[in-house]
Each structure stands twice: as structure tokens, then as C-alpha cells.
Amino acid sequence: MVIVTLFVALGGSVDTADARTAHGAIEDQPTSLAWRDCGESFECASLPVPLDYSRPDGATIDLAVIRHRAQGARRIGALVLNPGGPGAPAVSYLRGIADLLPRELRERFDLVSFDPRGTGESSPVVCDANIDPVLDANFSPRDGEERAELVTAFRSLVDSCARASGPVLPHVGTADTARDLDRLRAAIGDETLSFVGQSYGTYLGTNYASMFPGRVRSIVLDGAIDPGASGDAVALGQARGFERALDDFLADCAVNQACPFQHDGRPGAAYDALRARAMRAPLATLRNADRTVNGTRFDAAVLGALYAGPAGWKALAQALADAEDGNAATLLGYADAFVDRESAGTRHQALDAFWAITCLDGPPVGDIAAAARLEVRAARTAPRLGAFLVNFSLPCSMWPVPPAAPPSGLTAAGAPPILVIGTTDDPATPLVSASRLARSLDRAALLVAAGEQHTSFLVGNVCVDRAVTRYLVERVLPRHGARC
Numbered sequence: 001m002v003i004v005t006l007f008v009a010l011g012g013s014v015d016t017a018d019a020r021t022a023h024g025a026i027e028d029q030p031t032s033l034a035w036r037d038c039g040e041s042f043e044c045a046s047l048p049v050p051l052d053y054s055r056p057d058g059a060t061i062d063l064a065v066i067r068h069r070a071q072g073a074r075r076i077g078a079l080v081l082n083p084g085g086p087g088a089p090a091v092s093y094l095r096g097i098a099d100l101l102p103r104e105l106r107e108r109f110d111l112v113s114f115d116p117r118g119t120g121e122s123s124p125v126v127c128d129a130n131i132d133p134v135l136d137a138n139f140s141p142r143d144g145e146e147r148a149e150l151v152t153a154f155r156s157l158v159d160s161c162a163r164a165s166g167p168v169l170p171h172v173g174t175a176d177t178a179r180d181l182d183r184l185r186a187a188i189g190d191e192t193l194s195f196v197g198q199s200y201g202t203y204l205g206t207n208y209a210s211m212f213p214g215r216v217r218s219i220v221l222d223g224a225i226d227p228g229a230s231g232d233a234v235a236l237g238q239a240r241g242f243e244r245a246l247d248d249f250l251a252d253c254a255v256n257q258a259c260p261f262q263h264d265g266r267p268g269a270a271y272d273a274l275r276a277r278a279m280r281a282p283l284a285t286l287r288n289a290d291r292t293v294n295g296t297r298f299d300a301a302v303l304g305a306l307y308a309g310p311a312g313w314k315a316l317a318q319a320l321a322d323a324e325d326g327n328a329a330t331l332l333g334y335a336d337a338f339v340d341r342e343s344a345g346t347r348h349q350a351l352d353a354f355w356a357i358t359c360l361d362g363p364p365v366g367d368i369a370a371a372a373r374l375e376v377r378a379a380r381t382a383p384r385l386g387a388f389l390v391n392f393s394l395p396c397s398m399w400p401v402p403p404a405a406p407p408s409g410l411t412a413a414g415a416p417p418i419l420v421i422g423t424t425d426d427p428a429t430p431l432v433s434a435s436r437l438a439r440s441l442d443r444a445a446l447l448v449a450a451g452e453q454h455t456s457f458l459v460g461n462v463c464v465d466r467a468v469t470r471y472l473v474e475r476v477l478p479r480h481g482a483r484c
């Protein structure tokens with residue numbers, strides 16, 4: 001699974017009343033799916049949908065869909081799963097996690113996923129620039145010259161997105177993906193939708209439930225996003241979250257004699273020294289003599305590793321120790337995974353889709369000068385990671401398609417009760433976001449999970465897995481505010 005789930009889109013482009021009226025007839029026309037065997041007990045199909053829902057008889061695009069049939073006789077229907085991103089392909093995600101789902105879910109539901117428009121195999125957004133020049137720039141610029149280099153690198157990449165995918169870019173927002181989701185529900189023959197969305201997938205689920213409340217059966221929103229938060233609030237919240245996660249990792253390493261980066265109880269100082277080395281002169285890797293780890297890739301690697309919470313701390317400590325000893329290959333691998341870099345840097349589609357969807361969904365982040373001012377605030381809040389987090393979204397300050405209007409009415413009024421899950425120390429989507437979303441929805445219960453990783457379903461928390469399973473099968477919610 002791609003690790004780009006850190007960067008979540010907030011805001012959106014839908015007025016829910018308009019969606020129910022102007023577009024209701026479109027989603028009421030089901031399309032049958034021609035399923036074909038695609039290996040390992042999975043079936044695949046293509047779902048045609050309008051490129052532009054305001055022109056339903058115009059050009060169409062095909063969405064890649066995958067299904068794993070229910071394994072028991074008491075089938076309820078389909079369960080659609082989305083891993084977040086935005087930009088993460090969901091077809092490959094389902095292949096990877098189908099066997100990890102609780103047995104009762106595998107027995108009672110057909111498991112279904114689709115690559116959202118602009119991602120994976122669904123008319124993917126593609127930027128033809130090599131990603132390496134962007135990562136060669138300093139995401140924590142020390143002066144005006146380095147800032148100009150960063151802006152130039154991003155502008156070149158953004159221009160390539162416009163050249164390669166211009167016709168698709170205005171039509172990859174979450175509101176259109178929610179309409180696609182309703183077409184998928186109809187095509188698989190379900191009157192109502194059962195859905196699990198994680199990270200950005202919670203925003204998709206919130207949009208769907210608000211646009212089509214009468215077509216909801218059960219919706220789980222794990223690692224939830226607050227649609228009402230401003231762009232600055234999101235950036236600063238994530239900066240605080242990841243800085244705290246890094247501090248917790250270093251504090252644990254300091255008192256753990258088995259930590260490979262322990263440094264006699266002073267790993268924080270060693271970390272800062274190693275990062276400063278990478279900023280001055282990129283760290284060498286043994287397996288890739290022609291590739292190194294500069295400060296930007298160093299920060300990307302650490303952020304990616306922090307997603308897993310304590311489960312990933314030992315591996316991160318070893319990667320830092322190896323880099324200190326002259327081999328930053330593992331850190332380089334973490335950085336490549338974070339940006340979905342493949343094949344000499346020319347394949348990074350999930351990252352391309354992430355920017356396209358995030359920048360279109362909004363909310364507006366302001367121009368390049370506004371981003372620079374936000375970087376200063378983030379660096380004060382999170383001295384190690386704040387600048388990187390802000391500048392990773394710098395393309396939105398120069399994106400060729402303006403952000404859509406802010407959303408209205410994302411309350412899922414009239415929908416059945418929804419399960420919202422927040423993790424106590426989730427670095428990417430803080431617990432306060434889940435709490436605010438649960439309060440804003442018409443009917444919802446908040447389940448609080450203890451942990452420092454991003455999202456809590458399918459990460460080994462038996463209490464969460466049981467609560468999710470019971471809700472999806474029996475439609476019984478845990479008590480609001482219950483803790484796992």
C-alpha cells in the first residue's frame with residue numbers, strides 16, 4: 001500500500017442539495033459489470049462513468065473494479081473499501097488485505113474496491129516530469145535561492161501535469177468520485193452501500209453519505225478528516241502530530257537498550273546531527289551508488305516510517321543507524337515508498353494523483369508567498385518536520401485548475417448511523433478531527449482507539465476489528481465515545 005496517505009484533502013466541491021437533484025437521475029441508471037477472472041479468486045471489471053457529470057452524455061472514462069466473492073452462504077451484499085490517499089490505487093490494496101479482514105466480513109460480504117478516477121488504472125493522472133529534481137530541492141529552504149530552486153522544480157512538475165493530463169484534471173475531485181461510488185453501488189446490484197473508508201477515504205464516505213443519504217446501509221470512517229478545517233489548521237495539525245510521533249520514537253529509543261540508534265540515551269542529538277549531515281552533503285547508499293539521501297529524502301523517509309507507529313520504530317532506528325554508518329539504503333527505500341517512486345524516478349502516479357485531487361478539493365492554500373509564511377509557522381510548531389509538510393503541498397499554490405468551491409451540508413442528514421474511528425495519537429489525522437466529524441454528522445458514534453499509528457482498523461487492535469465487524473454485519477454501533 002502506498003504511504004502517501006499522510007496528505008489528506010480537506011474541503012470539497014459539492015453542494016449536497018444540488019447533488020441529490022441535478023445528478024440524481026444519472027446515478028439511478030445502473031450499468032451491468034462484465035466480471036472476468038483476474039487471479040487468486042478475484043474478479044475484475046470496468047465501470048464506465050461520465051468524465052464530466054454536468055455533461056452525462058459526453059466523454060466517459062473507465063474505472064477499474066475488483067471483487068472477491070463472499071465465502072459463506074449468508075451473503076449480505078458488497079462491502080466497498082477505500083484505503084485513502086488521495087491517490088492510492090484501491091484495486092491493488094484489496095488484493096493485499098482481503099485475507100486480513102475478519103472472517104465474518106469475508107463470509108458475509110463480497111469485498112469490492114475500485115481505483116478512484118485519476119488513480120491506478122482509472123484514467124490516471126500522469127505527470128511526465130522525473131520526480132527526482134523535485135526531491136533534489138530543499139523542502140526546508142535556508143535562503144531565497146533555495147526557495148526559488150524549490151518553486152522552480154515544482155513549477156516544472158506542475159506544468160508537466162497540465163501537458164500530460166490537462167483534460168482530466170478538472171474532474172478528479174471527491175464529489176465526482178462519490179458519484180462514481182454510487183454508480184458502482186448500483187452496478188453491483190445493492191440498493192444501499194456498505195463502505196469502509198480510511199484516511200482520505202473518510203472524506204469520500206462523508207461526501208457520499210451527504211449526497212446520497214437514502215442509499216447508505218453502513219459506513220465506517222477510520223482515521224477521520226474534519227471537512228470544516230482550514231488548510232492552515234490541517235497543515236499545522238499534521239506538523240504537531242508528526243513531530244510528537246518523532247519525539248515519542250526518540251524518547252522510547254533513549255530508554256531502550258536494544259534500540260539500534262540509542263546513543264547512550266541521547267538519540268535526539270544524534271538524529272539532529274545525522275539530519276544536518278544529510279542537509280550539508282547527501283548520505284551514501286551502498287546498493288545504489290548513484291543515488292543518495294539528502295535532507296528532503298531524509299525527512300520523507302522518517303515521515304513514511306512514522307505511519308506505522310511503535311510497530312515501525314525498531315526498523316526506523318536500524319535504518320538511521322545504518323545511515324550513520326555509511327549506508328542509507330533503507331532510508332532511501334522509505335523515501336521512495338513515500339512518494340511512490342519507481343523505475344528511475346519516472347513512475348510516481350499515486351503522487352501525481354494525490355496532488356491533482358488535493359489541489360482540486362481545496363481548501364485554497366494561497367499563493368507561493370502564503371505558503372512561505374505558513375512554512376515559518378509550521379517550522380516553529382515542528383522544527384524537524386514542519387517545513388517539509390507544508391512544502392510538500394506547494395504544487396497547490398501553482399496548480400493549473402483552481403480549487404472548487406468550499407463544501408456545504410456535509411452532515412449526512414437522513415443517513416443511518418455512521419461509525420467514526422479516531423486514534424488517540426494518530427499523527428496524520430488527529431483525534432480532534434474524528435471528534436469534530438462525529439459531532440457534525442447527523443447520526444454518528446465516535447470510537448476512540450489507543451495508538452500512535454495512522455488508522456486503527458486491521459492493525460492488530462482486536463477491539464476495533466470486532467466493533468467494525470459487528471457494525472457492518474448487524475448495524476449495531478458502539479457507545480459514543482467508547483474506547484478500544
